Amino acid sequence: MEQNNKLSSIGEFGLIEKFKKGILVAQRSVIVGIGDDAAVIKMPRGSKYQLFTTDMLVEGVHFDLSYTPPFQLGWKALSINISDIAAMGGIPTFALVSLGLKKDTSVKFVEDIYRGIKRVAKRFSVDIVGGDTVSSSYLTINISLLGEVERENLILRRGAKPGDSIFVTGTLGDSAVGLALLKRADHPLLTTQKTIRAHLTPLPRLKEARALAQTQKVSSMIDVSDGLASDLIRIAEASKVGVKVYADKIPLSFSSKKGSKLLKKEPLDFALYGGEDYELLFTIPKSQVDKLSSQFTKKVKTHLQIIGEITPPEEGYQLLNYKGRKIRLKAGGYNHFLYNKGEKLK
């Protein structure tokens, strides 16, 4: 019973659910509050919605300074917030940066964090308009990001319908493979470098997300931050549907396969449970797939891969062709209160 009173027993998802209930969204124009990649707020007299998101990164939990240089850390901290805005179909606008810094931190180190933040800010036209700088025993970065989206282009998690095709951009699992290689500190193969980059300096799929949003045919979208399994189930839960995914369709990079071999693990497991890919996972009505694909590929070259389809809720979460078997897909992504990152891959 005592065990049940600790956070480690309910995990982050349980926690969010618990507090969602008590949160008053009393008045005004909250279109979506807790429970999507970003909050959606109606603007007075505007034709756009405002988006609002935040992410906290803590040393020893989300990153380890022994293999995370400060420039890359700043880069990633802003990138992952932009990815949340992208997943709603929007564009990022203004950010605040809170830094909790250890007293013995060098000025150069902090400058490097900011250089990384500024590099990404410039690339995606985000203005850093303020923040807070405090002392802390562990390096902590919290970025809050505003964005905007035309009302008709907003994409939520909750619009997937049975029969929709499930798509993903790019390849999955690279970041988790990169992390595992960084931890082992033996990644001699040039061919695995893509995984290291994927982990340390991810780039949000903003251009892709905007191209998708502008087709107005995407029924649901999320960015892959906690692993394909967890994030797919988030879409399924929000949309009250089932999913059927073909393991052999999940896109894996050459670099991830090489790295996984080195690590003596399955690249597919990294894709399913690794997380931090920041690829877009989305659904489209089957009838629209051809039209959307041709509209999309006119604007963006990024590879889109169909990995499965949305099913009626009673069919549950199925993963087919997984080592020749059909298994039940489980939210096995990163649970902050149960695992240390990377340790849940058995």
Place this chain on the structure above:
Amino acid sequence: MEQNNKLSSIGEFGLIEKFKKGILVAQRSVIVGIGDDAAVIKMPRGSKYQLFTTDMLVEGVHFDLSYTPPFQLGWKALSINISDIAAMGGIPTFALVSLGLKKDTSVKFVEDIYRGIKRVAKRFSVDIVGGDTVSSSYLTINISLLGEVERENLILRRGAKPGDSIFVTGTLGDSAVGLALLKRADHPLLTTQKTIRAHLTPLPRLKEARALAQTQKVSSMIDVSDGLASDLIRIAEASKVGVKVYADKIPLSFSSKKGSKLLKKEPLDFALYGGEDYELLFTIPKSQVDKLSSQFTKKVKTHLQIIGEITPPEEGYQLLNYKGRKIRLKAGGYNHFLYNKGEKLK
């Protein structure tokens, strides 16, 4: 030289200055970026500005769980952000809450934090629209808050002019006295309870700030978060003026005097260097003082106290009648990288 490369040598102010230089506010409608209580952003087609602020609270730095109950912690975390919005003349609207929680935290404890946040949110009509919950070795709370203000009611730090009168709401030093009493764990006198409350459950002066903003006569404003000395100098620096403050005019509560006596310290030092009062510190052209005071007191009962006046910049920062002497006012507030809170009072 090595010493000069550490954060402890430049402090938070130095750090903010350092990064302000490199921050690109490239495009769009940033009226005020880094360097005021909140960022100010022009809205498309609106008659209002949007305000955007954030504050990070870290266990062991900003609070100690041995004397800070979780309800009070949540309360304070949102209150201090609302105080930043109030100091711009605005009203708060939407907030995101990031929590870094220790693994062995009880669910009840987290519920209590949220209860405190929600109590304040309800009182000031703020909607909690999302956040992030992660694991951390130290309890960390970061709240980001949006607000809005009619363009004509915006008050910045930088508008003070020589000859303006300097005002403050309420009394100063209570929170710092309360903290010192909490640390000693011997505060038997009922008369000191006001100081404990001031420290644990501060209330932002939102009603007062709005009444002041609506007079459109306030030339500069800030909330007292780092101590009167530091925050007054912030106004002076932003406005490029000097200040002359009369120590015997600084409002001190009976409770703070009682507590200080118990602590064998000067209540005035708590007021000057203690911080966390979240009172409003503002300036008004002398010719407007009578009119404003009568307009204000029609709406709000809170006591306003003139504590000095703005001078030409060459006159510097003067504190008169301080133990019978005139001294130079120095930014002696809380420096996160130099002190532990409460320890700088000699």
